[in-house]
Amino acid sequence: MKNKNFKRLTNEEALDLIQNTSLLDLSLMASERKQEIHPEKITTFVVDRNINYTNICWVDCKFCAFYRHAKDDDAYVLTHKDIDQKIDELLEIGGTQILFQGGVHPKLKIEWYEELVDHIHTKYPQVTIHGFSSIEIDFIAKLSKISVEEVLIRLKNKGLSSIPGAGAEILNDKVRDIIAPKKMDTKEWLEVHRLAHLNDIKSTATMMFGTIETDKQIIEHWEKIRELQDETGGFRAFIMWSFQSAHTKLAEELYIPPQSSNRYLRLLAVARLYLDNFQNIQSSWVTQGSYIGQMALKFGANDLGSTMMEENVVSAAGATNRMNQNEMIKLIKDIGENPAKRDTAYNILEKYYE
Ligand code: SF4
Structure with a gap:
């Protein structure tokens, strides 16, 4: 991914870019870098569905509007039948992946998860299970009195393919102690991903800023x-x-001004420059809206993420943007890029250009 003229950004240089460089220059720099890594100008997307198998969670993150406690009227755990119905609907629109996450249920142990993953994988072997964030995995291990590595291996053996990066927020314990005091710390988040990678389970990295x-x-x-x-x-x-x-x-306790689109694009561009060993950077059109999501392609993003047939987590906190496959293709073409459908591993499945 590095050309011979490429020099890795230092933290000081990244800070200078965030604070002192014009948005236009950042766009040009991030686009140049993206072009080096993705010279074919292909922007990808995946057709998937978020399935949140439960909203019951004991972690009580202050930034989260999705979770419920078991005693709440609208707390739920999906049955296999509920999940099957959602996957059937996904298959009808040509979907290939489920992003499968829950709250961190206080009582469900490894056997429950093994049965669930086994059920899905046996019935729908063509669907990739991209599921269970590091905090879920860490807590399953604690509750089941086994190691994190054992959880990963046992779920992989039942059909888990990769794990999402959720729960990273900001990997700094001073920040985490305020916005999510009960959540795993930075070291633990990194360790779950390290162990996943060492066991040949790929993952994604995320960041929630603002x-x-x-x-x-x-x-x-x-x-x-x-x-x-x-x-x-x-x-x-x-x-x-x-x-x-x-x-x-969090918004009840502290006044937190909304983050501007400008700030999102600025940080995204610097992320593309700083994260020189990341092939793919997604645009978060779900939180930013489809047009800033499109603009993100000029600030280093090469992927529009998912068509998101169902989304429950950020929509609970006010982000209700929606986009279908045709709209995505149109937006990608409109900005001069070549749209393509991909799988979870970023292999191209279908091209929508000549
Ligand atoms: S962000 Fe995840 S871990 Fe935190 S309260 Fe919400 S569902 Fe639970």
């Missing part, structure tokens, strides 16, 4: 995932989005 973090803490976050990527090469993509505040405790 709460209380500083620019330096954002760069610290990037530094940690860049280092792990150097070590394992196991991250397939980086995805970042801004805090969505509606119905969250």
